[in-house]
Amino acid sequence: MELNFSELRELVTTLSQTDISELTLKGADFELTLRKQGAIAPATAPIVAVPAQEQSVTAPVATVSMPDAAPAPTATPPTPPPSADSNLLEITSPMVGTFYRSPAPEEPSFVEIGDRIQTGQTVCIIEAMKLMNELEAEVSGEIVEILVENSQPVEFGQPLMRVRP
Structure with a gap:
């Protein structure tokens, strides 16, 4: 198994966007460990940087230390302040x-402002690593605000909608 530099760069980028702190790939002639900075490393693991001009990684052991995942700057507007309605x-x-509001671009949104929702009802989709995850409401009530635009990146714990029970 060979891993060229562009594949390695894509792997590092993908890993930095997840909560995975360490990933090890083993091939017949190499072992590659990617570890985010701050993760506990074994005392004997060497840290070797892969030069940008190298086209394939075939070293017996290569370890790349990555900085903590910092989200890339995006055009996402800041989350609005909490509403006065506590x-x-x-x-x-x-x-x-x-974040996706509908199951497909040409289909209607799961919910709109003013819609009544029930517990267990799908309210949106969150795509993560090419997997579409339907998000079901954990509360019943009326959708008062939708805080994220369609097709925008979202973070863990970021408010998506506000509901009046």
């Missing part, structure tokens, strides 16, 4: 991913 409940993102 009895509103928030539906938050359970993961990092991309």
